[in-house]
Amino acid sequence: MSLTDLYTAAGARLDAAGHVTDFGDANGELAALETTTVVTPLPQYTLIRFTGEESQSFLNGQLSSDVRIVGETDAQYSSYSTPKGRMQASFLVLRDGEDYLLQIASDLQPAVQKRLSMFILRSNTRASESGWQAFGVAGPGAAERVQAATGGLPTSPMQVWHGENVKVIALEGARYELLVPDEAAHPLWQALLAAGCRPVGPAVWTLTEIRAGSPWVTQATYEEFVPQMANLELIGGVSFKKGCYPGQEIVARTQYLGKLKRRALRFHVEAAAQSGQDVYSPEMNGQASGKVMLAAPAPQGGSEVLVVVQTASLEHGLHLGAVDGPKLAPLPLPYSLEAEPA
Incomplete structure (x- = not known):
């Protein structure tokens, strides 16, 4: 049974692209966030993988955050901007061994991955689309149900727990993202349902992102905002101490020359x-x-x-x-x- 068939068996309705919109009760799913643990597929995000011994130095010279401080159990917000400081993408950055994973809005992934790859030049790094799936878990009892389904849990927000074929990212607001290779998605989804999670549509997760103030750039807001306009520096997505990156001069000027x-x-x-x-x-x-x-x-x-x-x-x-x-x-x-x- 494919993952889509698995969702459909749980009552999912699909859009024209074959992505889950909801599980048959969109309004009830939104309300359920207040009373129970919910789980949703996250087709709105994609992972870009950077592989190679110079991945850290390359990304640190392109992104707004200090990638050098991302350890094996850390997650970090970041962004990629034009020379004029306008964000072309925002990211959630984490590690997979020596590789770096950048979560990005799915509608931006092809263009941004291509643009970043243009600047690799002689750096020993390579960008590729990861084939992993993402699930979001939130609501009362989320921590207990994630632990029951995966066997582990990060100890604090913006930390990552690495299990067998799963990575659990703790986010602010008692929310968790679970990343798994394609072949592990089927059993993890079933384990989350067995642990008592209610399946809901991705709009419920977007609601939690809004309530957390998480500034995700999508195609609709491409090159619209300087990072601080989106509060990115308040959640660890901008470093004012590291070296240059595209847009750094504008970002620094915005921070230090007058009120936003x-x-x-x-x-x-x-x-x-x-x-x-x-x-x-x-x-x-x-x-x-x-x-x-x-x-x-x-x-x-x-x-x-x-x-x-x-x-x-x-x-x-x-x-x-x-x-x-x-x-x-x-x-x-x-x-x-x-x-x-x-």
Whole structure:
């Protein structure tokens, strides 16, 4: 039985690309996040593998984070930018022995992998798409059920536990990502269901990313934001102490020469929303004040969104799609915007 057949047997509905959309009760799955442990396939992400003894030095010269401090049990957020500092991708970086794995939005993987490969030149490293699958586990009891299914667990957020044919990444908000080779995905999925996890669609995981303030760049927001606009430095995704990388001068100038004018903030809106939509405020004279970075259906209806927005517009009110569009209601983030870089 294929993995898709396994999902279908659990009640999955598929989109035109054959990816899971939900398991038959989209609204109930969103609500279940509050009361039970949920598990979802994560087709929205892909892994790029870097192999070769110079992988660390190459990646450290391309990404915004200090890749040199990523140990065998560490996970780290990072980004890749244009020379003007605009993010072309954001990543979750971890190790697989001597190799480096970069989790990236699936719709960006081919172009970004190709672009990074253009700069390898004589470096002893090689980029390839990993054939691994990813599952997300969240909700009450997540830690206990992940441990029951895998036999281990990281001890703190942004740490990785390496088991036999599985890597468990602990994320903020008592969430876990499980990475497995294709051949191990079938038994792991069954073990998670046997441990008591409820299968849900990927939109539920996107909702947890929004609530965690995780700034994932997708095709809809390609080259839209400098890392700090998306709060990346607050979650360890930017180093201000290492050497040069594309966009480093702009990123440093943004950090040290004046107050940031844009930040990623969380809102609820009584409408369907999607990444890349503009957000407006009355004082901007018809110009957009911000852009939706991530969007997911909310359990109570409407959408929760992570929006990169002009902070000066907050007092005037923000509206989705037009100045007279649905109003955005502020929601909290789990970290302070005034915190020192992680």
